[in-house]
Amino acid sequence: MSNKINHSMSLAKPDAQDISKKQKIALAIGIIGLFILVLALFNTNFPNKSVFLTLALGLISVGTIVYSRDAYLTKLEGIKNDGVWFKSISSRGTWGWIIGVILTAFYIVLYFFPTLLGQGVDGAPNTGLISLFDPLSKLLSGRPASQWFVYGTLYTVAIIIFGYKFILKYRHNKYQQLRTVSVMFFQLGFAFLIPEFMYVMNSDLPYYDLKNMWPLNYYNFDQYRIDSFINNGTIGMALLVFGVLSIFVVSPYLTYKYGKRWYCSWVCGCGGLAETAGDSFRQLSSKKMSAWKLERWLIHTVLVFSVVMTTGVIYTYLGYDPSKYWLTKGLFLILVAIFLTVVFVLVMIFKRNELGKDARYGAIGFFIAILLLITMHFTGTIDEVFLIKSGTLRSAYGLYIGSIFSGVIGTGFYPILGNRAWCRFGCPMASILGFQQRLFSKFRITTNGGQCISCGNCSNSCEMGIDVRAYAQKGENIVRSSCVGCGVCSAVCPRGVLKLENDSMEGRINPTEILLGNDVDLMDLVNKK
Amino acid sequence: MEHIVIIGNGISGVTTARHIRKLSDKKITIVSAEADYFFSRTALMYVYMGHMKFEHTQPYENWFWEKNRIDLKKGFVKSIDTETKKLLFAEGDSLKYDKLVIATGSKPNKFGWPGQDLDGVMGMYHKQDLENLERYAPNNKICKRAVIVGGGLIGIELAEMLNSRNIPVTFLVRENSFWNGVLPEGESEMINRHIKNHHIDLRLGNNLKEIVSDENGKVKSIIIQETGEEIPCNVVGLTAGVSPNIDFIKDSNIEIGRGVKVNQFLETNIPDIYAIGDCAEQHESIGQRRPIEAVWYTGRMMGETLAQTICGNRIEYKPGHWFNSAKFLDIEYQTYGWVFSKPREHEAHFHWKHEDNTKCITVCYNTIDNTFLGINTFGIRMRHDIFDKWLTEKRDVDYIMEHLTEANFDPEFYKTFETEILLAYKKTLQTV
Numbered sequence: 020m021s022n023k024i025n026h027s028m029s030l031a032k033p034d035a036q037d038i039s040k041k042q043k044i045a046l047a048i049g050i051i052g053l054f055i056l057v058l059a060l061f062n063t064n065f066p067n068k069s070v071f072l073t074l075a076l077g078l079i080s081v082g083t084i085v086y087s088r089d090a091y092l093t094k095l096e097g098i099k100n101d102g103v104w105f106k107s108i109s110s111r112g113t114w115g116w117i118i119g120v121i122l123t124a125f126y127i128v129l130y131f132f133p134t135l136l137g138q139g140v141d142g143a144p145n146t147g148l149i150s151l152f153d154p155l156s157k158l159l160s161g162r163p164a165s166q167w168f169v170y171g172t173l174y175t176v177a178i179i180i181f182g183y184k185f186i187l188k189y190r191h192n193k194y195q196q197l198r199t200v201s202v203m204f205f206q207l208g209f210a211f212l213i214p215e216f217m218y219v220m221n222s223d224l225p226y227y228d229l230k231n232m233w234p235l236n237y238y239n240f241d242q243y244r245i246d247s248f249i250n251n252g253t254i255g256m257a258l259l260v261f262g263v264l265s266i267f268v269v270s271p272y273l274t275y276k277y278g279k280r281w282y283c284s285w286v287c288g289c290g291g292l293a294e295t296a297g298d299s300f301r302q303l304s305s306k307k308m309s310a311w312k313l314e315r316w317l318i319h320t321v322l323v324f325s326v327v328m329t330t331g332v333i334y335t336y337l338g339y340d341p342s343k344y345w346l347t348k349g350l351f352l353i354l355v356a357i358f359l360t361v362v363f364v365l366v367m368i369f370k371r372n373e374l375g376k377d378a379r380y381g382a383i384g385f386f387i388a389i390l391l392l393i394t395m396h397f398t399g400t401i402d403e404v405f406l407i408k409s410g411t412l413r414s415a416y417g418l419y420i421g422s423i424f425s426g427v428i429g430t431g432f433y434p435i436l437g438n439r440a441w442c443r444f445g446c447p448m449a450s451i452l453g454f455q456q457r458l459f460s461k462f463r464i465t466t467n468g469g470q471c472i473s474c475g476n477c478s479n480s481c482e483m484g485i486d487v488r489a490y491a492q493k494g495e496n497i498v499r500s501s502c503v504g505c506g507v508c509s510a511v512c513p514r515g516v517l518k519l520e521n522d523s524m525e526g527r528i529n530p531t532e533i534l535l536g537n538d539v540d541l542m543d544l545v546n547k548k
Numbered sequence: 549m550e551h552i553v554i555i556g557n558g559i560s561g562v563t564t565a566r567h568i569r570k571l572s573d574k575k576i577t578i579v580s581a582e583a584d585y586f587f588s589r590t591a592l593m594y595v596y597m598g599h600m601k602f603e604h605t606q607p608y609e610n611w612f613w614e615k616n617r618i619d620l621k622k623g624f625v626k627s628i629d630t631e632t633k634k635l636l637f638a639e640g641d642s643l644k645y646d647k648l649v650i651a652t653g654s655k656p657n658k659f660g661w662p663g664q665d666l667d668g669v670m671g672m673y674h675k676q677d678l679e680n681l682e683r684y685a686p687n688n689k690i691c692k693r694a695v696i697v698g699g700g701l702i703g704i705e706l707a708e709m710l711n712s713r714n715i716p717v718t719f720l721v722r723e724n725s726f727w728n729g730v731l732p733e734g735e736s737e738m739i740n741r742h743i744k745n746h747h748i749d750l751r752l753g754n755n756l757k758e759i760v761s762d763e764n765g766k767v768k769s770i771i772i773q774e775t776g777e778e779i780p781c782n783v784v785g786l787t788a789g790v791s792p793n794i795d796f797i798k799d800s801n802i803e804i805g806r807g808v809k810v811n812q813f814l815e816t817n818i819p820d821i822y823a824i825g826d827c828a829e830q831h832e833s834i835g836q837r838r839p840i841e842a843v844w845y846t847g848r849m850m851g852e853t854l855a856q857t858i859c860g861n862r863i864e865y866k867p868g869h870w871f872n873s874a875k876f877l878d879i880e881y882q883t884y885g886w887v888f889s890k891p892r893e894h895e896a897h898f899h900w901k902h903e904d905n906t907k908c909i910t911v912c913y914n915t916i917d918n919t920f921l922g923i924n925t926f927g928i929r930m931r932h933d934i935f936d937k938w939l940t941e942k943r944d945v946d947y948i949m950e951h952l953t954e955a956n957f958d959p960e961f962y963k964t965f966e967t968e969i970l971l972a973y974k975k976t977l978q979t980v
Contacts, residue, residue, distance in 0.1 A: 033598075033686050036714060095745060097878030101712040102598035191878075193961035302600075308609060467957055468932025470873050470882065472844050473559070473607045474591035479600045488607055509959050511599075513875040515882055515929035518957050532570065535932055537849040538866040539940075541856065 036102055041089045049082025059151040060136065069154040076172075080180045087184035096191035098511050100480075108434065109299045115434035123431030130422040133166035159215040171211055174292060178206045181295035188298075194506045194519070198284055202291035205230050210288050224251055227258055230286050232265040234325040235448035237421060241413070242336040271455055277521055278462025279452035280504020287448075289441060292430065293482065294505060297438025301482035301507065304437030310484055314443055314501065315377075318450045319384055321420055325447040327391045328416045330355050331404040334395060338402075348399070356392050359385060370458045373528065420445065439482040443501055453500030461521040462504065463528075464497035466490065469536035471516045477508035491516050494534040498527055551575045552858060553635065553645035555625050559844055560825030561651035562586045563851025564858070565618050571859040576617070577643065579635070581624035583675050585610060589653075590844060592678045593705045597712040602675075628800045630818050647858055650797070650808055650816075650823040651851070654790035654842050656702075661786075663759030668767035669784045672706045681709070684783045688715045691782040695719075695770050697756045698788030699726050701874050704739075706785045707748050708877050718749040718779055720756055720772065722788070732889050732910045734899045735924060739876050741905055746877055759784055790842055792827040805829050807840050812864040814854050822858070824850035834867065836886055843872060869939045870922070871932060879906055884935035885922025887912040895921065898945070900972045902927070902965060909969065913945035920948045928965065929957035949973045 038046070055075035058065075065071040091099060108114040128135050137147025145153055149164050152172060156164035182203040189195035209230045217224055225244045233239045239262050248255040273281045283290045304310075330352070337348045346354075363385045371378060395404045402408055429441025442449050456462060464487070471494070477487035483501045487508045490497045497517075509517040532545045552568055554561040557580035565576050578586075591605040613620055624638040628648070635643045656671025658664045670680045685691035694710050696703050699721030710717045723729060726743065728736040743750045755773040762768040769780040792807035803809040803817040807829030814822050825847035830839040837846075846867065853865045873882045887910050891897050896915045901908035907927030913920050920943050923935065934955040938948060952966045 033682065033713075095878055098599075100597070100599040104601050105598040192959065193963070194959045197961055465957075467929070468936065469845055469848075469871065470932055472590040472873075473588040474594065475588060475600060475604045475607065476591070476594060479604045492607060506959060513880065514873040515880050515957060518929070519960060532567075533852050534848070535936055536845055536868050536871055537852055538863070539868055540866070541853060541863060544856075545852075 033105055036105075039089055039093075042086050045082045045084075045086035045089065047082070048085065049079050052076065052078030052080075052082060056148060056151070060148040062137070062147050065151065068151055072151050072155060075151070076176055080176065083180040084183060087187050091184075091187040091190065099188050100511065103299070103302060109302070111303060111435060119432060119434040122433065123427055126422075126427040126431045129166055129170055130426060136166050136169065138166045139163070156215075159212070160218045162218075174288070175206050175211045177296045178288075178291045179203050181298065182291075185295050185298050189510060192506075192510050195510060198280075198506070199295065201285045202287075202294060205286050206288055206291050221251060221254065223247055224255065224258070228288070229261070231288070232270065232448065233262065234266075234322070234329065234451070235287070235289075235446060237325055237329060237416060237447070240329055240333055242332070245336075266451075270452065271459075274452050274455040274462075275459050276461060278460050278502070278504050278519075279449070279456045280462065280502075280519070282452060283442065283449060283503035284505045289425065289429070289446065290439075290503060293433075293438040293442060297430075297433050297482075300433045300438045302437070302479050303435065304439060304443065304482055304484035306478050306481070306484050306486045308486075311486075314484070315380070317444045318446070318453075319380070321424075321445050322447040322450040323384055323388050323391075324416060324420070326355075326359075326388060327395075328412050330392065331395060331399075331409045332413050334399060334404060335402050335409040338400075349396070352392055352396055356389060359388055359392075366458065373458060420447075437482055437484070439484075439503070442503065443483050449501070449503075453502075456502070457498060457500040459524075461524060461527075463520060463522070464490075464502065464508065465518045465520050465522075466494055466496055467514075467516045467518070469494060469534035470514045471534075472514055474513060476511040476513060477517060480507045480511050482507070487517070494529075494531045496527060496529055549573070549575045550646045551577065551644065552647050552649065553643060554578045554649040554651055555635070556580060556651035556653055556825070556827075557583065557586045557620070558589060558651060558653050558825065558847065559586075560653070560847035560851045561649060563848045564649055564651065564824065564855050566616070567852055567855030568858055569616050569618060571855060574859075575619070577619040577621055577645075579621045579623055579625060579643070581622065581638075584620065584622060585613070587675070589673070592672070592675065593709050596678060596681060596709045625796055627796060628802065628821075630800055630802065630821065633820070646820065648821045649854065649858075650794075650802075650821065650827060651825045651847075652793045652796075652827045653847075654826040655793040656786050657698075657789045657791055658786060659788065661697075661756055661759060663761055663767070664786065666759055666761050666767050666784075667765055668782055669759060669786060671786050671790075672702050672709075673790060681783070681785075685710060685713070685715055687713055691715050693718065693779070693781040694783040694785060695756075695779055695781045696785040696787055697770075698786065699723060699752075700787060700789060701727075702790075703785070703787035704743070704876050706787055707743070708746075710783075710785075711746055711748060711877075715783075716749070718751060718781070719743065720751050720754045720770075722753070722755055724753045726750070726752070728889055730889055732887065732897055732899065732924070734901055735908055735910060735926060736889075738901060738905055738908055738926065739879065742877055742879055790826065792829065792840065794827050812866075813857055813862060814850055814865050815857075822854055824854050834865070835870075837867070837870065845872065869936050871936075876926075879927050880929065881924065881926050882930055882932075883922065883924045884930070884932065885912070885920070885939050887922040887924045898949075898973055898976060900965075900969045902968075907965065911945060911948065911973075918944040918946065920945045923948075930955045931957045 052075045055071055104110045108118060134140060137145050137149040139145040145163055149166060149169050152164035152169045155172065156162060156168045182199045185199050186196050210228045214226050214228055225247050248259040270282065284294055334348055334351060337344050337346055337351055374381060398404060398406050424445040425441045432440055471491040473488055473492045475488050477491060481487050482505060483503055485499050485502060487497060504519055506519050509519055533542045552574050554565055557578045561578055565578055568574055568576055585606050586608065587605040588607060591600065594600045595602050595605060625635050626638045627636045629636060633645055654673060656673050668684045670677050685694060693716045695718045696706050697720045707717050707719050725736040726739045740750060757771045757773040759767055760769045760771065767782060767784050769778050770784060771778050794804055794808055797804055797808060802821060807827050808816055808823035809831060810816055810823050810828045811831055814824050814828065816823055826842040833839050849867050850865055853863060856863050869885055871884050894915050895912055898911045910924045912922045920938060949970050952969060956964060
């Protein structure tokens with residue numbers, strides 16, 4: 020207790036440090052690049068599109084690179100979080116809201132009004148912003164650009180330049196650097212270049228980002244895709260088989276070995292953007308218990324929805340032409356039901372204790388899914404399930420989950436909800452991987468004995484809203500389904516308490532009452548109870 | 549229902565309250581004048597640096613206290629009436645207790661320097677100190693230079709804080725090398741260099757003579773004892789250690805020395821009154837520990853222990869192997885077991901330092917039977933549980949050096965140095 024009692028406990032928010040002259044120049048360069056894009060958006064017809072496109076993307080990249088170098092390379096290696104809660108952009112200040120509104124507006128236009136960006140309709144040539152990207156698209160795949168090509172290009176550029184910034188920020192941390200190089204690689208190669216080249220080689224194949232798996236690409240088993248896979252001989256079938264294997268074999272195995280981080284923070288494109296361009300917003304995720312509750316309800320509802328929706332879509336087209344698919348409608352439903360039941364029963368037998376109270380919610384989810392499958396069987400006709408067109412179900416999912424949730428809210432709201440709102444509350448893929456991680460994985464974040472000082476840096480920087488400190492201060496390992504293994508909690512810990520590890524399943528979850536360092540008899544007495 | 553009153557809502561008091569709640573249904577009240585809710589004192593620096601907001605330093609959400617039926621009372625205890633078992637508050641009201649826990653922590657030391665109570669002079673311990681710093685040193689226009697007096701853990705944290713807002717810092721350290729009463733020479737010197745690399749004006753072997761006031765009773769400059777040099781500044785941070793915060797007890801019949809005197813059961817001379825954490829002073833030192841341990845971890849351990857005693861299982865405070873940690877700007881420090889600044893009788897040190905000047909270790913062992921006694925590690929994270937086990941097993945130092953890899957706790961893909969360390973260790977053995 021101080022002798023200077025001050026009852027006005029409010030801590031005024033100080034001004035953020037002004038940026039250096041070099042950073043201001045870098046910012047100006049970047050804004051000129053952006054301005055070219057804005058001019059294009061408003062239908063300025065640039066004489067030589069390739070030059071201006073190169074100029075725009077080049078200036079944005081150069082600006083970001085120069086800015087980052089001046090921000091980090093002028094200081095010694097270490098944690099660089101000074102002033103993140105003072106800066107308007109990263110603390111839900113005016114700039115944060117402005118950027119949030121601009122991003123949200125961009126996503127709404129991108130998903131619902133692509134003509135505003137200049138997308139040519141019915142074979143008409145592109146205009147505006149999209150036409151500016153025509154030269155690059157033609158260079159890569161010989162066809163004019165589309166709104167998705169523009170988006171993909173900007174997305175990739177963002178991951179690469181902000182990835183570079185992130186690497187400089189954590190230049191003392193090998194783990195952070197490697198995983199950033201990894202997301203940069205997967206975005207540039209797998210999401211951006213390879214699909215374009217695949218189109219050049221075989222234009223009948225659907226766009227396929229190989230690292231994107233169902234249910235994140237909820238459309239993967241739509242009829243048009245399945246048909247074109249089947250119609251494209253060996254390569255098509257290989258892609259289809261790969262799609263099925265990746266969700267049922269590859270991903271469970273990798274998650275068992277390394278935790279869901281192998282995907283969410285090393286490979287995934289959504290994660291890639293969140294970890295690079297979204298890094299400045301990671302502290303904004305809510306750590307409240309109530310947010311965690313909401314998270315669990317939302318993400319599992321989306322999962323059930325996506326399973327039922329996909330089942331419904333496949334179910335109806337299996338009925339169109341029984342001669343084409345060896346799988347019949349009835350058999351398919353039974354297989355899905357059997358699969359869900361087997362998973363449910365195995366979990367209840369082997370993992371009942373680890374689930375604890377959540378087992379009840381798991382059971383509810385399971386029975387809802389089964390109930391829906393039965394209803395589907397009785398109400399399903401050739402193109403209807405639950406008495407509504409399965410196409411309607413599919414488009415509802417695409418609209419509400421695929422577009423609004425993952426795009427508009429997930430990314431548009433970065434400066435408000437933090438950079439992983441989609442991954443945390445909505446992604447059905449994250450939900451499946453999280454389930455595997457919680458129950459069948461060697462991965463955990465180990466806490467270091469009694470060294471925690473409850474400072475809260477770990478919780479503050481957790482983009483998934485995990486209250487890491489709540490575990491660390493109890494000396495308890497963190498085994499949470501939502502953890503994407505970004506490793507930033509470990510990086511910012513001032514006392515070396517947290518370490519991401521893959522180790523044996525034994526003793527992975529270790530709640531303790533008395534921490535290491537105290538009387539051994541007392542620890543025995545209390546902890547062994 | 550028995551009423552347990554705890555004065556102080558820091559780590560010691562709160563740990564006691566939580567554990568009493570786990571063990572019993574007693575009525576619990578925590579009293580504090582400093583803050584409404586428990587916060588992590590060690591994290592105050594990050595609020596000033598903008599890494600976190602103040603509410604992020606609170607480890608429990610605000611509903612936690614009511615849910616666990618822990619009453620919180622904001623008030624400044626003026627005196628304790630041990631006869632009627634009553635606390636009297638500066639605000640005029642009072643509170644009856646059945647058992648009382650004194651967990652009031654520390655306050656910054658002031659050694660009677662002229663000008664030590666001027667505006668702009670502050671410690672860095674309480675939440676109010678942070679508010680003061682925000683007022684007097686919001687940026688480098690209002691605070692053109694700050695002087696820090698006292699080279700310990702809080703001093704270097706304050707330097708880091710001011711540095712984050714580009715406020716020039718002069719750092720007066722009494723000793724001829726940073727914290728060398730605790731750290732062995734090689735480590736202390738490495739930290740000296742690290743401080744200077746951060747452009748902090750480190751003045752070793754310099755004492756404060758006086759703090760000079762301007763016409764408004766505000767700090768204008770300080771004068772250095774040794775050289776007589778006057779350094780103009782707007783803020784002076786006094787970080788020359790802390791001492792128990794027990795002024796309000798002085799008039800009661802509770803026995804005090806520098807802190808509240810307690811036996812190994814953390815009991816004071818008055819029945820039903822206990823003292824824990826920074827403000828408690830053991831009659832007899834436990835092992836090689838100091839009688840007053842002003843450390844987060846020991847406060848927590850005393851709380852865990854005292855809750856047992858209060859709930860009917862009277863046990864001694866018997867801490868295990870010593871450990872501690874800190875961070876010096878960008879360099880993390882951990883220690884397990886005992887490594888003193890100079891080897892004591894029958895002790896020797898093995899020191900290894902990486903050429904980049906940000907990593908080093910010092911291992912202390914017994915020269916007669918080669919038992920491993922402790923390790924200081926800088927810039928390399930190590931496992932608490934492994935060292936705790938090795939200390940219990942009384943492993944010899946060769947074993948430790950050969951198995952150092954097992955203790956590594958650095959993040960994945962980090963470069964490791966165990967081979968290099970072992971090589972250096974073997975080399976020293978040969979030359980001896």
